[in-house]
Amino acid sequence: xxxxxxxxSVFLLLSILILSSCSGAKKVAYFQKYxxxxxxxxxHNPASGLYDxxxxxxxxxxxxxxxxxxxxSKNYNLVVPQLYDPANLSIASSSAGLSTSxxxxxxxxxxxxxxxxxxxxxPVIGNLKVGGLTRKELEKMLQEKLASAFNKEVPIxxxxxxxxxxxxxxxxxxxxxxxxxxDRMTIFEGLAMANDMTIYGxxxxxxxxxxxxxxxxxxxxxxxxxxxVINSPAYYLEQNDVVYVEPNKAKSGSSKIGAEETLSxxxxxxxxxxxxxxxxxxxx
Numbered sequence: 001x002x003x004x005x006x007x008x009s010v011f012l013l014l015s016i017l018i019l020s021s022c023s024g025a026k027k028v029a030y031f032q033k034y035x036x037x038x039x040x041x042x043x044h045n046p047a048s049g050l051y052d053x054x055x056x057x058x059x060x061x062x063x064x065x066x067x068x069x070x071x072x073s074k075n076y077n078l079v080v081p082q083l084y085d086p087a088n089l090s091i092a093s094s095s096a097g098l099s100t101s102x103x104x105x106x107x108x109x110x111x112x113x114x115x116x117x118x119x120x121x122x123p124v125i126g127n128l129k130v131g132g133l134t135r136k137e138l139e140k141m142l143q144e145k146l147a148s149a150f151n152k153e154v155p156i157x158x159x160x161x162x163x164x165x166x167x168x169x170x171x172x173x174x175x176x177x178x179x180x181x182x183d184r185m186t187i188f189e190g191l192a193m194a195n196d197m198t199i200y201g202x203x204x205x206x207x208x209x210x211x212x213x214x215x216x217x218x219x220x221x222x223x224x225x226x227x228x229v230i231n232s233p234a235y236y237l238e239q240n241d242v243v244y245v246e247p248n249k250a251k252s253g254s255s256k257i258g259a260e261e262t263l264s265x266x267x268x269x270x271x272x273x274x275x276x277x278x279x280x281x282x283x284x
Contacts (some may be wrong), residue, residue, distance in 0.1 A: 029225065030188075030203065030224050030225065032225045032226065032227060051184050051236045052134040052135070052136065052183075053134065053135070053161065053164065053183040053184060053236075053238065053239065054132055054133065054134055054213075055114060055118070055130050055131055055132065055133050055134070055135075055138065055161065056114065056118075056131065056213045056238070056239055056240075057114050057115060057116045057117075057118055057131060057213060057215075058113070058114060058163075058239075058240070059113075059114045059161050059163065059164075059239060060111050060112070060113055060114075060161070060162050060163040061111060061112045061113075061114065061120065061130070061159060061160070061161060061162070062109060062111050062112075062158075062159065062160040062162050063076075063109075063112060063122070063142070063157065063158075063159050064077060064109060064157065064158045064159075065077055065142075065146065065155050065156075065157055066155065066156040066157075066158070067150055067152070067153055067155045067156065068152060068153065069150055069151065069152055069153075072149055072150050072151075073150075073155065075123055075124055075149075076122075076123050076124065076146065077109060077110075078109070078110035078123055079108060079109060079110065080108055080109075080110050111162060114130060114131060116215075117129075117131070118130060118131020118132060118213065119131070122142075124149070125145055125146075128141075131213055132213060135159045135160070135161070135183065138159055139157045139158070139159050142155075142157045142159075143155060143157055160181075160183070161183050161239065163179075163239075164179065164180050164181075164183055164185075164239050165177055165178060165179040165180070165239070165240065166178055166185060166190050166237045166238075166239075166240070166241045166242070166243060167240075167241070167242045167243065168190055168191065168193070168194040168243045168245075169242065169243065169244050169245070170201065170243075170244045170245035170246055170247070171197055171198045171200050171201030171202070171245040171246065171247050171248075172191065172194040172195065172196065172197050172198065172201065172245055173194060173195035173196060173197075173198060174193075174194045174195045175194060176194065178190060178193040178194065184236065185236070185237045186235055186236055186237065187206070187208070187222060187224070187229075187232075187234060187235055187236075187237055187243065188224075190237055190243055191243075191245075197245050200247050200248050200250060201245040201246070201247065201248065202245065202246050202247065202248050203223070203224040203225050204223045204224070204225045204226075205221060205223070205246060206221070206222045206223075206224055206243065206244070206245055206246075207219055207220070207221060207222075207243070207244045207246065208220040208221075208222060208234040208237070208241055208242070208243050208244075209241065209242040209244070210234070210238060210241050210242075211240060220232065220233055220234040222234050222235075
């Protein structure tokens with residue numbers, strides 16, 4: 001009798017633990033075949049083709065105009081001298097007390113801040129509406145506007161968004177602000193930069209706070225367990241997005257109850273007690 005009861009107890013306990021383990025795995029693994037996507041995905045119809053970021057207010061643009069006509073192109077490639085101390089290669093202010101002989105000029109290209117109306121003040125042309133355009137669209141526009149200033153060839157124009165960054169917060173290993181140089185970052189690339197989520201992060205309820213070009217702000221909820229996350233409007237992170245990974249119940253509960261180990265032991269004790277009750281009831 002003791003042997004049968006023991007075997008049944010062990011079987012029930014293992015079954016409960018295995019089911020709990022499977023449930024936990026479903027909450028951790030990415031790209032599963034769930035149908036329960038976030039509400040924001042249901043009405044989203046992703047555009048085909050590769051992603052191109054669109055210029056927003058507060059973006060900092062680097063614009064380079066290159067031709068063989070150096071005299072003409074220099075009007076559009078403004079340089080800003082910076083002072084540094086050659087002894088320690090650190091950028092120095094003119095008021096830092098260093099003698100003029102110790103300072104050298106290091107020219108860097110002028111960058112352009114997009115204002116709240118989506119415009120920049122570009123040399124010769126003046127105010128130029130750039131908000132909402134991709135880099136390629138702006139490059140084409142400038143080529144057309146500058147074509148008459150060059151006699152021999154169409155200028156080559158290169159544009160970069162030099163302050164493209166996102167903020168990753170919450171249950172990740174290295175929360176912080178992360179930059180990209182190619183004007184594109186997926187939510188998984190952002191998490192990879194933050195060394196991925198901790199085991200306590202909720203993968204089915206990641207929040208992305210986004211500020212739109214008109215100043216409005218909205219939250220997008222993303223379920224990273226769902227393979228349909230690739231269709232989310234937050235799959236590609238935009239400039240200055242804030243990604244927040246909230247803690248799961250185990251982590252939230254540990255802050256109220258005590259150490260995580262204590263919570264695990266308590267849960268195991270409850271499972272053993274329930275198993276004993278079931279065994280007793282079945283053998284009455």
